[in-house]
Amino acid sequence: MSDEVLIVGGGFAGLAAGVALAEAGWLVRLLEQRRHLGGRTRSFRDPTTGSVVDNGQHILMGCYHATIRFLTTIGTLERIHFQPRLAVPFLDRGGRLTRLECLDWPSPWHLLLGVLRSGSFSWKEKVQVLRLGRALRSAKENTDRAAGESVAMWLSRLGQSASLQRNFWNLLCLAAMNEDPQIASARLFERVLRLALFTSPADSRLGIARVGFSECYTTAAAAYIESHGGRVETGRGVRQMLIADGVCRGVELSDGQKLEPAPVISAVPWQQLASLLPCDLPRGEPFFATALALRPAPIISINLWFNVPITELEFAGLRGTTIQWLFNKSRILGTNDNYVSLVLSGAHEHVSRSKQELLATALQELGELLPGVRRAKLLHSLVIKERFATFSPSPEAQPMRPSARTPVRGLILAGDWTATGLPATIEGAVQSGYTAAREVLEAS
Ligand SMILES: Cc1cc2nc3c(=O)[nH]c(=O)nc-3n(C[C@H](O)[C@H](O)[C@H](O)COP(=O)(O)OP(=O)(O)OC[C@H]3O[C@@H](n4cnc5c(N)ncnc54)[C@H](O)[C@@H]3O)c2cc1C
Structure with missing residues (x-):
């Protein structure tokens, strides 16, 4: 009989760990609290326009070797177009x-x-x-x-x-x-x-998904895990890790059900991990206390639909404006909905501004960058604020990031915020998932 491993979190980190362990013959049971997989890299259909919208534009690079390997394993790499x-x-x-x-x-x-x-x-x-x-x-x-x-x-x-x-x-x-x-x-x-x-x-090279980002990995990764005998369960929130005497024996779900005994990979962001640990643990254990003190950095995405195309460019860096990058989603996704997405990263000073204010700034600046915009009619807009988009990668944050191995036996950490040596990116998340999988294999 194969060994079972519990993975909490169905973003890139959790799914990469799950796929690696399924490949190695483990019975993976992945638990995701939301009704859909994808975490901070996900897409959905906008109810007004029917367009596929990402929670924020995601870009890959040729140097994302672990991500390329992951997408190759699950068979979806061709959904990303690399320049x-x-x-x-x-x-x-x-x-x-x-x-x-x-x-x-x-x-x-x-x-x-x-x-x-x-x-x-x-x-x-x-x-x-x-x-x-x-x-x-x-x-x-x-x-x-x-x-x-x-x-x-x-x-x-x-x-x-x-x-x-x-x-x-x-x-x-x-x-x-x-x-x-x-x-x-x-x-x-x-x-x-x-x-x-x-x-x-x-x-x-830059790589841009030709479909909504969820479609690039969530279903295929879940199918891979399931085809290797594992289970991927959405709408299954974990309430706490079952930790006693320095050993993690499993998890308790939000409905009170206990799943044990099995090693646990936590692939949730640090703010969410804090609520899953027994409260005396971070207090008494500097490993957790330090890591859980990381600070977040927000990203704002301003999605706009016009009555006519406003640019032929697929994307552009914007100079001299508050908005930083423009993505021509219609061109990228091959649709005719005249849809562009604008990105404002590191948006600490803008995240508390109202959506109307952000929209007004974006439209005014877009008119200065692309004068044709002034003649176009805005049909619809959607401003998405991701307040906890990533951890803030300050010099002080680097030594605070924890290793996959924790002082608690049977509890392994994954996620873009762990000590990957990279900023919070898809590549960091995938690498962390692979590292956590290796820890499980080594410990067994
Ligand atoms: C707007 C935006 C734009 C970005 N752009 C880029 C980009 O261009 N390029 C790039 O490389 N990266 C980008 N990133 C960063 C990238 O999205 C993240 O690094 C990556 O998605 C993190 O994956 P993860 O698996 O570590 O965490 P997450 O995706 O956050 O996954 C954690 C999962 O755990 C689940 N969870 C939490 N608590 C529980 C619980 N108690 N029980 C069960 N499940 C739980 C959550 O619901 C979530 O699904 C961007 C991020 C954002 C927000």
């Missing part, structure tokens, strides 16, 4: 359009030559980017010096001007780290840049 080479359009106020396109050269020249040829930078800025590229290639840069620094401090130290930071690096930092460069950890950003931009042209 042949990194290409990013930028829109400025006034409608000026420029592009950064990487070349098919070995790293770092694919990027550096792309920057040199791009109209997105002045010559002075191009020299500054080259300087940063040179610093990144020197092993010395990845030293204690960057450990306590914010991204903004680090960029300034490496001679990146205020306008280059505002119009380029800050957009990348917000997209990759979901945090203001004044707050985000330089060391983590540096690692992201090395992995995403300075490893190979293939790793630098």
Whole structure:
């Protein structure tokens, strides 16, 4: 008979752990409190327009090796379209359009030559980017010096001007780290840049789902687990972990049912884990007390439907505006609903603004970026605030992130917030799921 493992949480981390353990011959029982899988990467149908809407636009990169492996295992990788080479359009106020396109050269020249040829930078800025590229290639840069620094401090130290930071690096930092460069950890950003931009042209490519994101993984992952004898149960909330004498023996569900004895992988965010642990545990155990003190960072998505198409671009980085990225959902999903989604990451100072206010700002700025918008009629809008989108990746947060192995025997942690060495991303979540699965295998 196979061994049983309980997994709490049906986002990327829990499903990746479940698929890995099912593949290894374990009987997986995955419990998700909501009626649907997908956690913070999910899609739904907008009742007014019928369009498929993501809770926020999600982008993958070629360097998401664990995610690519996961999607390959469950058979859905072809639902993501990867660019042949990194290409990013930028829109400025006034409608000026420029592009950064990487070349098919070995790293770092694919990027550096792309920057040199791009109209997105002045010559002075191009020299500054080259300087940063040179610093990144020197092993010395990845030293204690960057450990306590914010991204903004680090960029300034490496001679990146205020306008280059505002119009380029800050957009990348917000997209990759979901945090203001004044707050985000330089060391983590540096690692992201090395992995995403300075490893190979293939790793630098962006990948965008051609369907709602739930369709990229939730049903297929559940089917994979079930086809290996496991169970994926939605609408099954866990009330608490059954922990006594330093050992986790199972879980108690919201309806009082107890599932034991089995190792438990917690694949829920830290704020939710806090309520599942016996209250004396975080108080007495610094491992949990430290991890549960992480702080959140919000993302706002402003979804707009017009009567006519407002751009031919598939997506664009937006320069000089509060809104940071535009995604032309109709173009991406191949629909004719004239639907675009705007993203505002690291949105601490905007999350308490009313949806009407956010909408007004977005429309005014969009009109400045794409003057044609002023003649278009807005038919429908949907503002989504994800207050707990990710943890805030400040320098202080990095040592607080816990390992998969905990001081409680039989309790293993997964989730994008654990110590993956990456910001809170799909790739971090999948890697954490794989790490948790390995812990279960090793412990057995
Ligand atoms: C708007 C937005 C945009 C983003 N954009 C990107 C992007 O472009 N690229 C990228 O790589 N990443 C992006 N991210 C981050 C990415 O979504 C997350 O890193 C990833 O989804 C985290 O997965 P997870 O499995 O760790 O956690 P989650 O997805 O949060 O999954 C946890 C699951 O646990 C369940 N749960 C909680 N408590 C219980 C309980 N008591 N019992 C049972 N189940 C429970 C929850 O319902 C949830 O389904 C974005 C996030 C947001 C919110």
